[in-house]
Amino acid sequence: MRVAFFAVHFSFILLVCLRDTFSVLAESATFFPRSLDRYWRAGQAITSVPLGETLSVDNPIRQGIAAYLRGAGIEAGYGYFAPNVPDNYKIVFELHYPDGRTDYELPRVGGAATGLRLSSLLDRIAEETYEPLRATFVRMLAYSIWQDHQDAMSIRAVVGYVELPDPDEFERGQKESYHALFAYDFDFSKAKSLGR
Amino acid sequence: MQSRKLRCKLQCFLFPSETDHWLTLLRIGLALQILLYCLSLRSDWFQLFAGEGHGLISSDLTEAIVSAETVFTPRVGWIVVAGNYLGLDQDSILWFVWGCLVCGALCLLAGILSRSAAVLVWFLHLCTANSAALFSYGVDNFTSIGLFYLMLAPLPDQWSLDARIRHATPKDHRAQGFHRRILQMHMCLIYFFGGIAKSVGVGWWNGTSLWRALTRPPLNVIPPDFLIVGKNVLPVLGILVCIAETGYPFFIWPTKSRPVWFTFIIGMHVAIGIAMGMYLFALIMVVLNTAAFGPGLIGAKKVTLKEQAIVSR
Numbered sequence: 001m002r003v004a005f006f007a008v009h010f011s012f013i014l015l016v017c018l019r020d021t022f023s024v025l026a027e028s029a030t031f032f033p034r035s036l037d038r039y040w041r042a043g044q045a046i047t048s049v050p051l052g053e054t055l056s057v058d059n060p061i062r063q064g065i066a067a068y069l070r071g072a073g074i075e076a077g078y079g080y081f082a083p084n085v086p087d088n089y090k091i092v093f094e095l096h097y098p099d100g101r102t103d104y105e106l107p108r109v110g111g112a113a114t115g116l117r118l119s120s121l122l123d124r125i126a127e128e129t130y131e132p133l134r135a136t137f138v139r140m141l142a143y144s145i146w147q148d149h150q151d152a153m154s155i156r157a158v159v160g161y162v163e164l165p166d167p168d169e170f171e172r173g174q175k176e177s178y179h180a181l182f183a184y185d186f187d188f189s190k191a192k193s194l195g196r
Numbered sequence: 197m198q199s200r201k202l203r204c205k206l207q208c209f210l211f212p213s214e215t216d217h218w219l220t221l222l223r224i225g226l227a228l229q230i231l232l233y234c235l236s237l238r239s240d241w242f243q244l245f246a247g248e249g250h251g252l253i254s255s256d257l258t259e260a261i262v263s264a265e266t267v268f269t270p271r272v273g274w275i276v277v278a279g280n281y282l283g284l285d286q287d288s289i290l291w292f293v294w295g296c297l298v299c300g301a302l303c304l305l306a307g308i309l310s311r312s313a314a315v316l317v318w319f320l321h322l323c324t325a326n327s328a329a330l331f332s333y334g335v336d337n338f339t340s341i342g343l344f345y346l347m348l349a350p351l352p353d354q355w356s357l358d359a360r361i362r363h364a365t366p367k368d369h370r371a372q373g374f375h376r377r378i379l380q381m382h383m384c385l386i387y388f389f390g391g392i393a394k395s396v397g398v399g400w401w402n403g404t405s406l407w408r409a410l411t412r413p414p415l416n417v418i419p420p421d422f423l424i425v426g427k428n429v430l431p432v433l434g435i436l437v438c439i440a441e442t443g444y445p446f447f448i449w450p451t452k453s454r455p456v457w458f459t460f461i462i463g464m465h466v467a468i469g470i471a472m473g474m475y476l477f478a479l480i481m482v483v484l485n486t487a488a489f490g491p492g493l494i495g496a497k498k499v500t501l502k503e504q505a506i507v508s509r
Binding site: 074109 | 240326
């Protein structure tokens with residue numbers, strides 16, 4: 001019984017690790033030539049089969065495997081900061097007031113531990129490919145900012161990445177630069193009148 | 197004959213006779229990890245787990261995304277629904293979850309009702325990790341892994357209050373060995389695949405990945421003006437990280453190389469904690485490594501078959 005559990009459990013860990021490693025190889029800049037990408041994708045597809053990922057979403061086997069993986073904390077591989085350290089994303093809120101004044105705000109959290117988590121959230125927002133979902137995330141963050149600035153009529157949220165200088169550039173005095181990726185405008189004038 | 201020999205070898209590898217020191221380390225380490233997790237998120241607890249219109253990102257949305265994968269994913273929303281049924285509001289329920297996690301962690305720390313506390317803490321931590329999945333990073337996965345193994349492990353260990361006060365019988369040494377072996381092998385896979393994934397990127401060989409990791413907000417604890425002094429050491433350190441991680445499954449088992457590899461890996465995690473401000477991440481990795489490979493290293497004696505026979509009599 002124990003050996004059977006061991007075999008199944010380790011097969012899952014191994015499959016998840018292989019799937020994520022193939023994904024890193026297929027989607028990121030690595031030493032390998034791009035011509036090998038199709039093989040990495042094939043590897044990723046093959047390892048997804050025993051994990052039930054090719055079954056329909058409501059299939060009980062797929063649901064059961066996914067629940068087990070989440071319960072055991074083994075649903076993701078271990079390629080942190082791999083193969084390269086990702087870009088650093090930032091969100092800036094531009095608050096517009098009725099008197100024409102403009103203020104700038106960043107998302108605020110109470111502690112450093114949540115600051116690290118906020119950085120994970122920004123990575124996910126910037127890398128989200130489904131546009132309506134990304135807009136929803138940004139709108140929620142904008143709303144949390146508006147709650148502290150209820151005089152603001154509208155908020156423009158700009159998601160961008162910070163390009164950090166490499167060691168040589170830093171030595172030459174080059175500073176970090178900010179590049180906008182997406183911008184969203186949210187009108188809170190109605191929310192304000194409803195709130196009052 | 198050959199297959200019988202192989203089976204015997206496999207049996208000896210999977211079920212070595214071990215003391216429960218590793219389990220004590222895992223129990224206490226995870227208890228501290230959960231206590232620090234709760235304390236560090238205390239000021240943002242409501243922001244992270246509140247529903248629509250209250251938190252940074254509504255946990256309703258996060259839970260909807262997570263449950264699209266599987267409806268069986270434990271989440272804070274389940275507890276909120278149960279609490280609402282009893283007439284409690286969201287604030288009270290979220291603080292109740294926080295309180296239960298702290299109490300569970302304190303029970304684990306002391307070793308009181310070890311099994312129940314381990315199951316409770318695993319479940320509640322999983323709920324919080326899933327409900328704030330958009331905010332999660334490696335630390336949550338590793339904590340879930342540790343708690344999952346702790347929950348299944350042969351508790352209570354001899355240093356727990358359960359064993360001392362209630363005279364709960366210490367479990368069979370082969371079961372201890374088997375559960376420790378699972379953790380050890382999992383650690384090997386974690387480092388091996390982590391190391392491989394880093395090694396295929398150019399940045400880990402020329403030092404730029406390490407530089408970027410150390411200068412990337414909010415991990416930029418050390419000022420870049422100070423880091424630039426050691427610019428030439430960065431490529432060496434980057435390569436050492438790749439070697440240490442990929443080589444972990446090969447060098448952590450032999451008794452001669454184990455102390456060196458173990459010390460380097462622990463040193464690396466302590467350095468990550470200090471230099472990047474990732475204290476919780478550093479702690480969970482130190483706890484898992486110490487539980488997996490620490491006891492044999494610091495001189496805990498292995499239980500012989502003869503001793504085991506005496507214990508089980």
